[in-house]
Amino acid sequence: MYILGIDTSCDDTCTAILEDGKRLLSNIVNSQVIVHHRYGGVVPELASREHIRNIVPVVRESLRKAHLNNRDIDAIAVTMGPGLVGALLVGIYFAKAFSYANNIPLIGINHLEGHILSIFLEKRSPPFPFVALTVSGGHTNIYHVHDFGDYTVLGQTLDDAAGEAFDKIAKLLYLGYPGGPEIEKLAATGRPEAIEFPRAYLSKDSLDFSFSGLKTAVALYFRKWRNQKTREHKIKIADIAASFQAAVVDILIDKVIAATDQVGVKSVVLAGGVARNNYLRCKLQKAMSKKGIDLYTPRLEFCTDNGAMIAVAGYHRIIRGERDDLTLDAKSRFPLDQIQTPH
Ligand code: KG4
Numbered sequence: 001m002y003i004l005g006i007d008t009s010c011d012d013t014c015t016a017i018l019e020d021g022k023r024l025l026s027n028i029v030n031s032q033v034i035v036h037h038r039y040g041g042v043v044p045e046l047a048s049r050e051h052i053r054n055i056v057p058v059v060r061e062s063l064r065k066a067h068l069n070n071r072d073i074d075a076i077a078v079t080m081g082p083g084l085v086g087a088l089l090v091g092i093y094f095a096k097a098f099s100y101a102n103n104i105p106l107i108g109i110n111h112l113e114g115h116i117l118s119i120f121l122e123k124r125s126p127p128f129p130f131v132a133l134t135v136s137g138g139h140t141n142i143y144h145v146h147d148f149g150d151y152t153v154l155g156q157t158l159d160d161a162a163g164e165a166f167d168k169i170a171k172l173l174y175l176g177y178p179g180g181p182e183i184e185k186l187a188a189t190g191r192p193e194a195i196e197f198p199r200a201y202l203s204k205d206s207l208d209f210s211f212s213g214l215k216t217a218v219a220l221y222f223r224k225w226r227n228q229k230t231r232e233h234k235i236k237i238a239d240i241a242a243s244f245q246a247a248v249v250d251i252l253i254d255k256v257i258a259a260t261d262q263v264g265v266k267s268v269v270l271a272g273g274v275a276r277n278n279y280l281r282c283k284l285q286k287a288m289s290k291k292g293i294d295l296y297t298p299r300l301e302f303c304t305d306n307g308a309m310i311a312v313a314g315y316h317r318i319i320r321g322e323r324d325d326l327t328l329d330a331k332s333r334f335p336l337d338q339i340q341t342p343h
């Protein structure tokens with residue numbers, strides 16, 4: 001079974017073709033970074049226009065790479081939310097037209113389900129149940145994953161997502177966009193223990209996150225530092241980046257440990273754009289090994305947004321007999337446990 005997966009939830013036009021839920025025949029990501037770079041963030045209107053320009057050529061490229069044509073595709077899976085509505089609609093309308101024209105099933109996918117299931121694109125995938133941490137530009141969530149299509153939200157961010165905090169701090173420090181990779185690069189030359197930024201753990205047993213206090217603390221520190229009041233401590237800008245990154249990573253790891261204790265699982269999946277961060281990957285690996293928990297992390301290209309993860313999520317819904325019709329619509333907010341799942 002060939003599934004075409006499409007994601008246009010944010011600033012990348014992503015398509016992929018997956019055979020039988022496992023074999024990836026093509027995975028194309030058309031990045032819009034050049035378009036949004038000078039604004040220091042994603043401009044929704046520009047993102048929609050770029051998706052309109054790109055969607056047909058990117059799907060064609062996917063088919064060409066897979067040595068297939070339209071009529072070979074058996075089903076189409078498309079991200080229906082959460083994300084930028086104008087951007088999502090481009091993928092959704094393309095998918096509806098493709099499904100109608102080729103008379104094949106259509107299935108709408110929650111973007112976060114895609115991130116969680118991206119690990120099933122790898123040879124080494126976890127047994128159910130497991131805990132998943134999805135950390136991206138729009139989301140920071142911890143899930144208890146019981147099975148394909150069966151998820152409980154254990155924790156979520158109350159304000160900024162982890163990736164958003166990376167992007168905002170990068171902007172503050174005059175680094176480029178997207179900010180995560182820039183902070184990571186700079187942090188590699190700094191000292192994580194140089195500045196003790198606050199770590200918000202919220203109430204006891206809470207698995208929720210809050211990064212706004214940390215963001216404010218870094219902004220205040222940076223302004224003071226720039227005015228030279230703290231230069232005598234020999235703090236470099238790289239120390240600020242490293243100390244900020246360490247604070248985010250400490251919070252993420254501590255909450256994952258608490259989640260595994262609460263639900264008693266032996267496997268953890270790390271996914272989403274921030275999962276590309278090597279400092280996070282290494283520290284989480286160490287923490288999990290210490291607790292005898294197996295950590296599963298997708299390769300870097302499957303961490304950031306891609307069509308392959310939507311295709312894999314689509315495959316598991318299609319084989320369960322789920323279908324959407326042409327009334328499928330975009331949802332800017334779409335908690336994962338809102339999905340109707342047949343049990
Ligand atoms: O999953 P993704 O591609 O898009 C969303 O669904 O949001 O994640 C993008 C986010 C951006 O905020 C970006 O700064 C962050 O992932 N990111 C990183 C790294 N690479 C990407 N954050 C920290 N370290 C990185 N190396």
Ligand code: ZN
Binds near residue numbers: 111305
């Ligand atoms: Zn994403």
